[in-house]
Amino acid sequence: MSVSLPASSPVEATAELGVVQPLATSPVIMHTGSGFGRYWRKVWLIMAKDLRIELRAKEILVVMIAFSALAVIIFGLAFDLRVPRATMVVPGVLWGILLFSGILGLNRSFSAEQDHQTLLALLLAPIDRTALYLGKFLANLLFMLLMAVVLLPMLLFIFDVNLFRFWILAAILLGSIGYVAVGTLFAALTASIRARESMMPILLLPVMAPVFMAGIKVAEQVLDGRDWTDFQNWLGMLVAFDLIFLTAAFLLFDLIWEEM
Amino acid sequence: MSTSTLTATTRPTTQRSSHVGWLILSLLTAITMAALMGAALLYAKPALNLAGDEQMAQRIFYIHIGSVIGCFVAFLMSLIGSIVYLNKRNLDWDRVAQASVEIGIVLGMSTTLAGSIWSKPTWNTYWTWDPRLTTTTITLLIYIAYLLFRNGIDNRYTRARFSSIYALFAFLSVPLTYYSARWFRSIHPIVFNGANPDAQGSFNIGETMSQTLWVATIGYCLLFSTLLIFRWRQLRLQDRIDALREEME
Amino acid sequence: MPPLIRIDNVHKRYAAKPILRGVTLAVAEGEVVALLGANGAGKSTLLRIIAGLMKPDRGEIVLGGVPVQKASVELRRYIGFVSHAPLLYEHLSGLENLTFFASLYDLQNSAARIEAVLQAVDLWRRRHDLVRTYSRGMQQRLAIARAIVHDPPVLLLDEPDTGLDQQSAQMLQSLLHQLSDKRRAILFSTHNLDRALTWSNSVAMLMRGTITYHAPTENVDRHALSQLESQTESAVGVEG
Numbered sequence: 001m002s003v004s005l006p007a008s009s010p011v012e013a014t015a016e017l018g019v020v021q022p023l024a025t026s027p028v029i030m031h032t033g034s035g036f037g038r039y040w041r042k043v044w045l046i047m048a049k050d051l052r053i054e055l056r057a058k059e060i061l062v063v064m065i066a067f068s069a070l071a072v073i074i075f076g077l078a079f080d081l082r083v084p085r086a087t088m089v090v091p092g093v094l095w096g097i098l099l100f101s102g103i104l105g106l107n108r109s110f111s112a113e114q115d116h117q118t119l120l121a122l123l124l125a126p127i128d129r130t131a132l133y134l135g136k137f138l139a140n141l142l143f144m145l146l147m148a149v150v151l152l153p154m155l156l157f158i159f160d161v162n163l164f165r166f167w168i169l170a171a172i173l174l175g176s177i178g179y180v181a182v183g184t185l186f187a188a189l190t191a192s193i194r195a196r197e198s199m200m201p202i203l204l205l206p207v208m209a210p211v212f213m214a215g216i217k218v219a220e221q222v223l224d225g226r227d228w229t230d231f232q233n234w235l236g237m238l239v240a241f242d243l244i245f246l247t248a249a250f251l252l253f254d255l256i257w258e259e260m
Numbered sequence: 261m262s263t264s265t266l267t268a269t270t271r272p273t274t275q276r277s278s279h280v281g282w283l284i285l286s287l288l289t290a291i292t293m294a295a296l297m298g299a300a301l302l303y304a305k306p307a308l309n310l311a312g313d314e315q316m317a318q319r320i321f322y323i324h325i326g327s328v329i330g331c332f333v334a335f336l337m338s339l340i341g342s343i344v345y346l347n348k349r350n351l352d353w354d355r356v357a358q359a360s361v362e363i364g365i366v367l368g369m370s371t372t373l374a375g376s377i378w379s380k381p382t383w384n385t386y387w388t389w390d391p392r393l394t395t396t397t398i399t400l401l402i403y404i405a406y407l408l409f410r411n412g413i414d415n416r417y418t419r420a421r422f423s424s425i426y427a428l429f430a431f432l433s434v435p436l437t438y439y440s441a442r443w444f445r446s447i448h449p450i451v452f453n454g455a456n457p458d459a460q461g462s463f464n465i466g467e468t469m470s471q472t473l474w475v476a477t478i479g480y481c482l483l484f485s486t487l488l489i490f491r492w493r494q495l496r497l498q499d500r501i502d503a504l505r506e507e508m509e
Numbered sequence: 510m511p512p513l514i515r516i517d518n519v520h521k522r523y524a525a526k527p528i529l530r531g532v533t534l535a536v537a538e539g540e541v542v543a544l545l546g547a548n549g550a551g552k553s554t555l556l557r558i559i560a561g562l563m564k565p566d567r568g569e570i571v572l573g574g575v576p577v578q579k580a581s582v583e584l585r586r587y588i589g590f591v592s593h594a595p596l597l598y599e600h601l602s603g604l605e606n607l608t609f610f611a612s613l614y615d616l617q618n619s620a621a622r623i624e625a626v627l628q629a630v631d632l633w634r635r636r637h638d639l640v641r642t643y644s645r646g647m648q649q650r651l652a653i654a655r656a657i658v659h660d661p662p663v664l665l666l667d668e669p670d671t672g673l674d675q676q677s678a679q680m681l682q683s684l685l686h687q688l689s690d691k692r693r694a695i696l697f698s699t700h701n702l703d704r705a706l707t708w709s710n711s712v713a714m715l716m717r718g719t720i721t722y723h724a725p726t727e728n729v730d731r732h733a734l735s736q737l738e739s740q741t742e743s744a745v746g747v748e749g
Contacts, residue, residue: 028660029617032583038615045612049598056600056639121596121655123562125613126585182429189422193412202408206401207429210436213444233443241436248432252425255346259418259563506526 034128042127046135050109051142059112060105064147067101069154076158086159091219094155094163095212098148098172099179103201105143106183109136110191119191123257133184133253141180148172163219167228167235171218174238175211178245182207185249188256214238282489289486292479296322299472313381320378326476327371328396330484334364335403337488339431342424351499352492354420357427358410359491361403363484368400391441398437402430416499511574512537513694514559514663519568521554528554529565530718536694536711538662541685543705543726544698545734546715552698555715556667559696560590572663586614589661593671595648596655599641603632603651606640607658614659626654629687630680646677653684664688666697670704682708702735 031038054060075093083089113119122132152163163169186203190196214234221231228235300322307318341357344350375393376386387393406426413419512535521529528551536542546552557563559570561577561584570577575584597606607627611619627633630650640648649669656664670678685708689695699705705712712729714722714737722737 028622028658030586030659031615031617032586034582042613045609049601049609052605053598053600117592117594117596118598120562120590120592120594121610122613124560124585124588124590125610126582126615127613128582185429186426189425190409192418193409195412199409199412202405203426206398206405207433209398210433210440213440217444237436237440237443244432244436245429248429252428255421255425258421259415 034126039128039131042131043134043138046122046127046132047138047142050136050139053112054139054143060108060143061146063108064101064105064143065150067104068097068147068151071097071100072151072154072158086161087220087223090155090159090161090163091216091223093159094151094219095175095215097151098144098175098215099205099208099212100201101147101151102144102176102179102183103204105147106140106180106187106204107197107200109140109184109187111187111196114191129254129257130250133188133250136187137180137184137249140184141176144176144180145173148176161223165222167222167231168219171215171235171238174235174242175215178211178238178241179204179208181242181246181249185253185256188253210237210241214241282486285482285489286486289479289482292475292482296326296472296475296479299468299475304468304472305466317378317381320374322472322476324371324374324378325473326480327367327374328392329477330480331364331367331371331396333481334360334367334484334488335399335431335434337484338364338403338406338427342427345420345424351416351420352496354424355492355495355499356488357424358407359488359495361406361427362491363487365400365403365407367480367484368396368403372396372400389441389445391438391445394441394444395434395438398441399430399434402433406430416502513573514696515571516555516559517569517571519555519558519565519570521551521558521563521565523554527718529558531568532715532718532720533568534713534720534723536696538694539689539691540711541689541695541709542697542711542713543709544696544713544715545700545702545705545722546698547700550715551718552715553667556590556665556696556698559663560588560665561585586659587661587663589656589659589664591649591652591656591664591666591669593668595640595652597640597648597651600639602637602639603627603643603654604636606651607655610655611658616659619658622658622660626658629684630654644674645672646674649673650677650680653681657688662693664693664695664697666695668698668700670699670701678704702731706731 072093075089075097079086079089079093110119113122123129156162156164183200183204186200190199190203193199214237217234218231218238300319304319304322306315310318338357338360341353341355341360345353345357372393379388380386406423409426410419410423413422514534514536516532516534519529519532520527532551532555534542544552544555554563558565559572559577561570561580564578572580572584573587577584598609601609604623604627607623608619611623616622624633627636630653632647632651632654635643635647640651643651649672653666653669656666669681673681682704685695685697689710697708699708706726706729709726711725712722712734713720714734716722716737722734
């Protein structure tokens, strides 16, 4: 249903320099009402906006990748010559780095909006708050996966362990979904409090314990050469985690914004 | 003038009777806990398949189990408090949630401590990655984070709302963490001194033992309730003081 | 004709302190109301409640006959809000910012409308530059452009003149004059008495949590008003 709002009536501009031009008669046609397609279009818009800003500002991805590189080197040094086989530690190193550098990206997800108050503009717009959540969720997920894609070759390089195996990648995808689902919500929760950057990991990491354990176990068993039926319970755990927490975040996100 | 001094010295009857109620509850708790001590140390028969230090240390089991039950009840109460707060927006429920988390953390820590004291003579180690111990520890971290989170929010209503949201996530993660911890070690059981720390129990539960366990359960639930009411009242007063202070400024 | 903005006995406490204690105000179509009041009087809070960003503890806001509390997300289409912070993405250009927001409001012929609006605030030539390169005055002008791109009948401005240079302030005045249409209601807060009197056609004062003065600008007794204002400032001075 489209409604055309009346055009602004043109008013003569004064002849002074630097004073406003008349607001020309350009009628505004605004579609009202919402719908499934409209909703997802807005989710897409928000995600695209975050991606475009990241392309220009380069604050999130670069930091995450730099941190992961440092972490790989630090862990490489830490375990060098003490560990008989690198496959013993690499699953732990992989997931440890994923969790810690994920924090860096998630922190920025809402903090920039908070600082420049652009969040207010988003809350004023006629979009469902959940669309805001999903848009941010998708953008954060993309950053996380991109970081993982850069991390795996680095681990191959330093530890000489090939993690490009189907089920390991699947676990990384499922784990990232759960991680970003909870992390995006927690980023929103902590955006307005003091010491927000240190509060985020304290809140997020303990809740992520099941994902952490599942990810490590899947990586271990794939590297040990086991069949997927051996670790299907862990895959189930990841899926259950994703479903439960995505749903919970989706339902609760609205409550955060009652008072701005 | 004289009327104001009159109202200042007399307490309304509802306050007085709830005070009395709490005193009775505290007394009941004290009696039950004392009974528990007696039962755990004296009444319960010693475990027949253990000897010496191990046999003595086994008695901590009753405190250990009691604490963990109290801890679970506490965190369950924090979930209920959070959900009800989000529905009704009555700050009393938020205070219940906060008080429950605080008590839950204390009981959780005492569970871990008791377990640790028990495991040293039994398995010659303070710590194992036993699934229940792992879950308890992670759960404690989650709820300590809850308190830290609350501490960082100044606005009273935002604090209540945000921490209630977090409390829901916290509680949801506990069963997932428990199952993950359980599966984490199931393929490679570690054997310490001949006893498997993942085993459910290495002795038979006799009748005196199960009776003592019941006393422990009741005792710790009473303890939780008493502490909850006490702490809840404290938080209420604290909020009142903060509000008055704000008004004065 | 029912007023476009009706504020009815609105109460709001912030933390424990009551800020709004029964604010009642009606803004009719065509009115440009200057909301005066000292710092901390609650002007920002009131504007945010009208915009639907906050809920009042008591009372209600009715916009165009629709109570804000019961309204769906759709009501936001008819509200434009300007804050003293620009609410803009500094890593996007002026044009990109407006395109983004226009899409969020589901505007159809947005390109033409955006051009008209950017021309009106004299930012058309700088439309491809990133907002972080704009001066404060330019950012505020873009913020106003964003607020009016969807042509809202209800326009709320929270101290829009803060930190503006003379040229931008003049532009803002001219814009407000243009926008004071029969079909629009504008409410802006300021603590600059002069601007309040020249930009508006109606003046209201928020003092101690209520509206203590409301009159058409032409009838305003300037002297009495500035006395009232200095009274509140000395009263509020202790709170800071």
